[in-house]
Amino acid sequence: MSFFKNIFGSSEDEISKSKVNWITLNDINQLDEIVAESKFKPVVIFKHSTSCSISRMALKGFERDFDLDDEVLVYFLDLLNFRDVSNKIASMFDVRHQSPQILIIKDGISIYDASHENIDVAILKEKL
DSSP states (O other), X not given: OHHHHHHHOOHHHXXXXXXXXXXXXXXXXXXXXXXXXXXXXXXXXXXXXXXXXXXXXXXXXXXXXXXXXXXXXXXEEXXXXXXXXXXXXXXXXXXXXXXXXXXXXXXXXXXEEEEGGGOXXXXXXXXX
């Protein structure tokens, strides 16, 4: 098992080493909090698959370029462990499930979503 952890890591490893001020998303009830928070400050949700190298590359690029901690709240979803939350995000915000994927939630709705190589902090800044 440690062999796979060394290759793929875990969601705890990934968010603990990051410069991004991640908020762990692991409960469906947090989505109501996100909707409420998004009325005061935009919320970004990053959906990540710990078993996918493309997702890992997107995450690393996002973390490298991210400098918006004062402007947005940023949630991290390990979608392999919390697939029910990911499914609820898709239905609640009317987006097709992707992995990796980011969403911007503003005033309770998803105003932007991107996946795979389209996850880009510069574009995120434009959308805010």
